Amino acid sequence: MISDLDDVLRELLIRELPVKNGEVDLAFDQPRREWSARLSRPTLNLFLHDVRENTLLRHQEWQVERNGNGAVTKRRSAVRVDLHYMITAWATEPEDEHRLLSRVLMALFRFPQLPDDLLPESLKQQPVPIPLKVAEQEALRNAADLWGVLDNELRPAVACQITLALNPYAPVTGPLVRTRELRFGQAAELPGRERLAEPARAERLWSVGGALYGEALSREGVRLFLVERGLSVPVDPDGRFVLGNLEAGDYTLEVQAEGRKPRRRKLTVPAPDYDIKL
Numbered sequence: 001m002i003s004d005l006d007d008v009l010r011e012l013l014i015r016e017l018p019v020k021n022g023e024v025d026l027a028f029d030q031p032r033r034e035w036s037a038r039l040s041r042p043t044l045n046l047f048l049h050d051v052r053e054n055t056l057l058r059h060q061e062w063q064v065e066r067n068g069n070g071a072v073t074k075r076r077s078a079v080r081v082d083l084h085y086m087i088t089a090w091a092t093e094p095e096d097e098h099r100l101l102s103r104v105l106m107a108l109f110r111f112p113q114l115p116d117d118l119l120p121e122s123l124k125q126q127p128v129p130i131p132l133k134v135a136e137q138e139a140l141r142n143a144a145d146l147w148g149v150l151d152n153e154l155r156p157a158v159a160c161q162i163t164l165a166l167n168p169y170a171p172v173t174g175p176l177v178r179t180r181e182l183r184f185g186q187a188a189e190l191p192g193r194e195r196l197a198e199p200a201r202a203e204r205l206w207s208v209g210g211a212l213y214g215e216a217l218s219r220e221g222v223r224l225f226l227v228e229r230g231l232s233v234p235v236d237p238d239g240r241f242v243l244g245n246l247e248a249g250d251y252t253l254e255v256q257a258e259g260r261k262p263r264r265r266k267l268t269v270p271a272p273d274y275d276i277k278l
Contacts, residue, residue: 002048004122005083005162009046011118016107024100031088033152043090044100046160049146050084054163066238072176078127078167086140087158097156104158108134114162126165133161179270180207206246208267210274212239212255221258226251243267 010026013019019026025043029035057080065073089100113129123130133139139159140146147154184203212222212235224233224241228251235241251267255278265276 001122001164001166002051002083004120005164006046006048007120008114008118008123009085009160012111012115013044013104013107015118016110017103030150031086031090031152032150036090036152039090042096042100044104045088045090047086047088048083049086050082052082054080054082057163066176067173071173073171073173075171076167076169078165081164081166083162083164084139085160085162086146087160088155101156101158105135108132108158108160123164128165131163135159136161176209178209178272178274181205181270182207204248205244206248206269207242207244208246208269208271208274209240209242210276212241212276212278214278223256225254225256227254227264228252 006028010028013026017024023042025039025041027043027045028048029045031045031047059077061077063075063077065075067073087101087104089097089104091097091100111132114123114132116124116129119130135158139161140157143157144154182205184205212224222235222239224235225231226233226243233241233243233253246269248269251269252264253267253276254262254264255276256262257278263278267274
């Protein structure tokens with residue numbers, strides 16, 4: 001993926017500077033003294049010197065997709081990684097180097113994100129447009145130390161930061177959770193007791209989830225009521241609902257829709273399925 005990003009930057013600079021007839025070489029090398037001594041043509045070098053996670057963009061929550069067949073697919077959020085390039089110009093005269101750097105700044109400042117038409121397939125599935133930050137104040141604060149490690153002379157450089165989303169995690173698919181049991185009671189030993197002591201009189205409460213469906217059902221204006229409790233039950237736009245703090249037993253759900261007579265359905269808790277067909 002990083003090599004694909006290098007290709008995008010190369011094509012972007014060739015198009016926007018522009019570079020015609022190979023008048024300027026583009027390289028992605030480590031600018032050590034031996035390397036710069038071998039240069040014979042004007043060169044723009046993009047040195048990738050730092051790669052690290054952007055912790056400010058870190059998300060721990062999972063993305064949940066219902067598949068419509070009773071299963072759910074969960075995906076972890078992608079890791080956002082900052083890639084830092086140091087762009088330098090190399091020519092015989094300082095004036096030529098300054099002209100090259102000026103053209104680079106003018107070209108990159110026009111693009112707050114990498115243009116879509118230059119992205120290969122490997123970079124087209126990013127969750128957001130790929131941000132491009134140029135010459136920010138906090139970048140390359142220790143440039144002298146970096147050039148010292150490279151054993152080369154200090155020279156002006158343009159900092160360029162690009163943030164990519166990398167997702168190394170495989171999605172997890174499993175059955176949709178429809179029933180959840182919560183038990184209250186006294187344990188014989190604590191901590192680490194997984195089961196309640198017997199003969200403990202444990203209280204059991206259930207949370208259940210289902211969906212309203214039907215070919216002629218318009219979910220707009222649909223209202224759902226739990227008759228025994230006189231409770232209005234929220235219904236999602238996709239027809240899903242959740243009922244909590246229920247004891248085991250039979251209940252009555254009343255469905256009201258605009259222009260239709262109210263309909264009642266029996267709901268048994270616990271049960272393998274709580275969907276209601278209308």
